[in-house]
Amino acid sequence: MIAPRLSKPSTPTIHSDPMKRILILGATGSLGRHVLEQAVAAGHQVSVLVRNPAKLPTETRALITVHQADLGQIATPDLAALVRGHDALINCAGMVTEGQVFVDLVGHIAEAVESLPAMERPVCWFLGGAAALDIGNTGRKGVTLPKVRDTYWPHGKNYERICASPLDWRMLCPGPMVEQPALGQGRMRISTEHLPVHIPGLARALPAPLLLLVFASRIPQMIVPYADAAALMLAHLEPADAMSRHRVGLALPEGMRGKKDTWAARPAASSSAAA
Numbered sequence: 304m305i306a307p308r309l310s311k312p313s314t315p316t317i318h319s320d321p322m323k324r325i326l327i328l329g330a331t332g333s334l335g336r337h338v339l340e341q342a343v344a345a346g347h348q349v350s351v352l353v354r355n356p357a358k359l360p361t362e363t364r365a366l367i368t369v370h371q372a373d374l375g376q377i378a379t380p381d382l383a384a385l386v387r388g389h390d391a392l393i394n395c396a397g398m399v400t401e402g403q404v405f406v407d408l409v410g411h412i413a414e415a416v417e418s419l420p421a422m423e424r425p426v427c428w429f430l431g432g433a434a435a436l437d438i439g440n441t442g443r444k445g446v447t448l449p450k451v452r453d454t455y456w457p458h459g460k461n462y463e464r465i466c467a468s469p470l471d472w473r474m475l476c477p478g479p480m481v482e483q484p485a486l487g488q489g490r491m492r493i494s495t496e497h498l499p500v501h502i503p504g505l506a507r508a509l510p511a512p513l514l515l516l517v518f519a520s521r522i523p524q525m526i527v528p529y530a531d532a533a534a535l536m537l538a539h540l541e542p543a544d545a546m547s548r549h550r551v552g553l554a555l556p557e558g559m560r561g562k563k564d565t566w567a568a569r570p571a572a573s574s575s576a577a578a
């Protein structure tokens with residue numbers, strides 16, 4: 304099933320949304336750097352929380368508010384105080400490969416935002432991965448499949464955590480991301496809840512090892528530029544919009560396949576397709 308496009312065509316760095324007060328966590332990371340650059344270029348009022356401010360681009364530092372903190376150590380009330388006053392929070396911090404550390408980090412952020420009065424809570428973007436999305440109409444997610452769950456289980460845990468929360472959250476669930484020029488939101492396939500690529504109805508009957516092959520064979524379509532992932536989040540910052548409380552999938556235009564060396568969970572049988 305190919306899910307409907309939810310966003311209007313736009314370029315990654317220019318959009319017509321009103322100025323927002325945005326707090327970016329993990330702004331020194333591969334994705335966070337793009338979110339920061341695009342948010343500043345779009346004229347938003349940007350704050351960042353980073354462990355090491357020296358990693359921020361010098362020319363950007365003067366344009367933003369910088370908070371230095373480690374999300375693994377900052378107390379919940381202190382984090383809540385930093386979050387207060389923002390319209391949106393975009394969490395690019397942490398990595399799925401950190402396992403429980405990543406789950407704890409997301410839980411800590413959610414707890415801090417939840418501690419604020421409802422009217423003061425920002426719209427929150429969290430990062431998952433394609434394995435957190437439903438595989439077509441199979442009723443199964445990548446995180447339930449062998450090999451995939453070994454590495455990507457934290458996405459499932461984080462999804463459960465934010466689902467159980469009253470926050471106005473969205474979880475971006477891209478495949479592997481790459482440092483490539485943006486293709487533009489008008490060209491990308493965007494979905495909610497399901498993978499943004501075609502999965503045949505017959506997949507529903509497949510046992511897990513075969514469904515894994517189907518899932519892995521679709522990954523190259525979901526290898527997306529960081530810049531497009533950043534643009535998607537920045538284009539959807541309105542409270543209770545179409546993406547509110549949804550997992551959001553992102554794929555290349557129909558017919559395009561991306562390349563990334565590190566797709567750890569692909570089975571050997573599909574390695575040539577994903578290479």
Ligand SMILES: NC(=O)c1ccc[n+]([C@@H]2O[C@H](COP(=O)([O-])OP(=O)(O)OC[C@H]3O[C@@H](n4cnc5c(N)ncnc54)[C@H](OP(=O)(O)O)[C@@H]3O)[C@@H](O)[C@H]2O)c1
Pocket residue numbers: 328329330331332333334335352353354355358372373374375376395396397398399400408430431432433476477478479480481
């Ligand atoms: N990269 C991909 O292909 C991919 C695909 C799907 C989903 N994702 C998800 O997307 C998110 C961002 O990925 P990425 O590639 O941008 O990761 P990354 O380059 O490793 O960046 C991670 C960021 O998190 C920060 N961070 C980690 N622990 C922190 C802590 N305790 N306190 C404060 N900051 C902390 C890092 O800060 P420092 O600079 O100080 O280390 C860095 O800025 C991750 O959740 C990842 O699981 C990534």
